Amino acid sequence: MKKTLFLLSTLALLAACNHEDKAPAKPAPPSVQATLVPPTPPTDQWVGKWIGVEGLNLTIAKDDAIGRGHYILTMQYGLDAGDTGTFKGEEADDGIAFTRPDGPQMLRAGDGEATGLKWLADKKDCLIVATGEGYCRQ
Template identity: 55%
Template sequence: MTKTALALLLSLSLTLCTTMLISGCNQDTNTTASNTADADADTVAEQSPPPHEVTDQWVGRWVGVEGLVLDVSQDDSAGPGHYLLEMQYGLDADQSGTFEGQATDEGISFSRDDGQQLLRAGDGEATGLKWLAEKEDCLVVQSGEGYCRD
């Protein structure tokens, strides 16, 4: 073999080895980045408690104005994050009932005759009711409908 052919073969071999090394490094970097992203997602999941851990603290009696009341209980037959909401939500007799609710990131979602609703944490100001304005621990369905604890 001539010196030129040998030099060319050596150059091609070095180029091929360099390309393989670079490809291997990129693959390891991608794998590392992917593993890091997976670890970050796991960390976020561990830091955010399931929604029902917050809403489980709402179990019990909440009082509104003029006889309005809300009793929140866990619906053990449906599993974690499921609730029964027994409520008198208006002054008329037909504005009462027991409704099935489910924990979400925003509160407890439930449906009643006047449509889909969301029970969420707030304060007396959030209820929109002047009689509850000074309260700090409340649950609100909508402005004008809220229930508080003392």
């Protein structure tokens, strides 16, 4: 009987020692979280209306249905009536990536000189798709 009691006590102690308390993972401190993901993407500052030359224009809105870093781009990007549309864009390393009928594009920040358009050369706050296609804030 003593052996059985000793054996059961030993098993109970071993079971208790083997039990691990699993505390929930703690979130990273705010200072670390701030370095992981910015609270808002820098491209959120681009939301609004941008003007190009000869009637070209671009309007950027957040796509809240999808979430952070997603945008809806409404643009007249060429002089032909068919060079207009609304496109979904997504934050990328260099700006906002989107695709329109003429292929994948990247909207990036620059100044008027970088647009390659003499009518915008003196502007400071611009977005550029390619040389010859740019939009600036007024």
